[in-house]
Amino acid sequence: MEKLIVHGGYRLRGAVSIGGSKNAVLPILAASLLTDEPVHICRVPDVSDANYMLQILLQLGADVERSSGIARIQCTKDKISSSASYEQVRKMRASICLMGPLMARLGKCTLPLPGGCVIGDRPVDLHIRAIQALGAQVEIHQGNLHIHAPNGLKGTTVDLRGENGPTVLGTDNLMMAAVLAEGTTVIESAACEPEVVDLANFLNNMGAKIEGAGTSRITITGVEKLHGCVHTVIPDRIETGTFMVAAALMGDGVTLRNVCRDHIQDISRLLTECGHKLEFNEEGDTVTITPSKDWKSGKITTAPYPGFPTDMQAQMTALFALTPGISIVKDTIFPQRFMHCSELKRMGADIKVDQGTAIITGVEKLSGAPVMASDLRASAALVLAALAAEGTTEIRRLYHLDRGYEMIADKLLSIGAAVKRSVDLEP
Ligand SMILES: CC(=O)N[C@H]1[C@@H](OP(=O)(O)OP(=O)(O)OC[C@H]2O[C@@H](n3ccc(=O)[nH]c3=O)[C@H](O)[C@@H]2O)O[C@H](CO)[C@@H](O)[C@@H]1O
Numbered sequence: 001m002e003k004l005i006v007h008g009g010y011r012l013r014g015a016v017s018i019g020g021s022k023n024a025v026l027p028i029l030a031a032s033l034l035t036d037e038p039v040h041i042c043r044v045p046d047v048s049d050a051n052y053m054l055q056i057l058l059q060l061g062a063d064v065e066r067s068s069g070i071a072r073i074q075c076t077k078d079k080i081s082s083s084a085s086y087e088q089v090r091k092m093r094a095s096i097c098l099m100g101p102l103m104a105r106l107g108k109c110t111l112p113l114p115g116g117c118v119i120g121d122r123p124v125d126l127h128i129r130a131i132q133a134l135g136a137q138v139e140i141h142q143g144n145l146h147i148h149a150p151n152g153l154k155g156t157t158v159d160l161r162g163e164n165g166p167t168v169l170g171t172d173n174l175m176m177a178a179v180l181a182e183g184t185t186v187i188e189s190a191a192c193e194p195e196v197v198d199l200a201n202f203l204n205n206m207g208a209k210i211e212g213a214g215t216s217r218i219t220i221t222g223v224e225k226l227h228g229c230v231h232t233v234i235p236d237r238i239e240t241g242t243f244m245v246a247a248a249l250m251g252d253g254v255t256l257r258n259v260c261r262d263h264i265q266d267i268s269r270l271l272t273e274c275g276h277k278l279e280f281n282e283e284g285d286t287v288t289i290t291p292s293k294d295w296k297s298g299k300i301t302t303a304p305y306p307g308f309p310t311d312m313q314a315q316m317t318a319l320f321a322l323t324p325g326i327s328i329v330k331d332t333i334f335p336q337r338f339m340h341c342s343e344l345k346r347m348g349a350d351i352k353v354d355q356g357t358a359i360i361t362g363v364e365k366l367s368g369a370p371v372m373a374s375d376l377r378a379s380a381a382l383v384l385a386a387l388a389a390e391g392t393t394e395i396r397r398l399y400h401l402d403r404g405y406e407m408i409a410d411k412l413l414s415i416g417a418a419v420k421r422s423v424d425l426e427p
């Protein structure tokens, strides 16, 4: 196993290029199952989740080639298997989004149920409700979802609102199941995230008829077949936000390239309210961050898009740990997503967590410590805190970070951080 060693206190200066979105590319890769023809997906980030998804497709029978960020995938129907094994999917919850395309293409599938994870309970009841509404029968046996649609999938209206609001991968799954279904499917209370829009654009490029993606009502008119296409994945808005926080903490002229201004409005608003200066170019694809010497505390309540993303709250907590005053972070989507706080406290942060809310009193300095990453964004929060801390921090369980950050150590090193990966000899 590897660990990340960070010597804190180095100012950051220079430019970083943001990669393709992990959360957009996962369902897009799964959607390549929907056609016999090859699809070319550009700007596939080199992160372990995308690599697992490509491996799963390969094991399901797809032809997969990858070079310089471009994946070429071809899924010939009679070579594709409808079952994925627990070994294949256990590493990635997003494997649930294989359900929609496998059902659309083969009319049946067997998928291991994804478990919960450290960010909280992660049920799939809405995914099941969606596929049942299209006419599929679902059984759960020995930890597997067995789904089949003996009479094919038929379009209908499905309200996907759950207790905590819309579901992102649930919306993706239903869209992918409906593109080849008979008739029209209307998704009410659909998720509006940019990643859902990117998937809809990809499917429309393949010949699907989807309208309304990016709003809470999506209409899908089933077509007989889809064809190959070339698609470029949107920039990763969470990687962008993470580097924006790094720049707010330690920047001295950091520019981020290949960003999408429209997708990060709430993150930008919050950083601006805290006093940091953001300058976008006219196209909105490059931003320069100038940290404030007179920074202010802030308040976040996570919410579905266009609200503040839950995937950025841990990184903001790291920023607030060093921001004077009292800041408040409430996660309404994953109220248990505060594992990073106990590790930040070991570095000297003053944080109290109670019932889905963290109250953070800014301290003057953090100090480096050995810390343990518990999940993807918690790891990012620890890296950010370590960049600003006095002394050296060693972050263990780097595989969490590698799920969603492409070459993060190299990118940080290139703008002046003192970071290096090292083999961790401890068990
Ligand atoms: C690969 C990917 O894109 N992951 C993102 C996606 O996860 P994912 O799509 O799994 O998250 P959802 O949008 O489905 O979850 C939103 C809320 O709905 C609940 N829920 C979800 C499904 C369901 O069947 N029943 C149910 O109750 C969840 O527990 C959660 O409280 O959106 C999350 C919320 O923005 C992000 O944090 C994840 O990074």
Ligand SMILES: C=C(OP(=O)(O)O)C(=O)O
Pocket: 023, 093, 094, 119, 311, 376, 377, 404
């Ligand atoms: C929680 C995340 O991803 P996943 O849904 O794949 O666990 C994330 O990207 O922050």
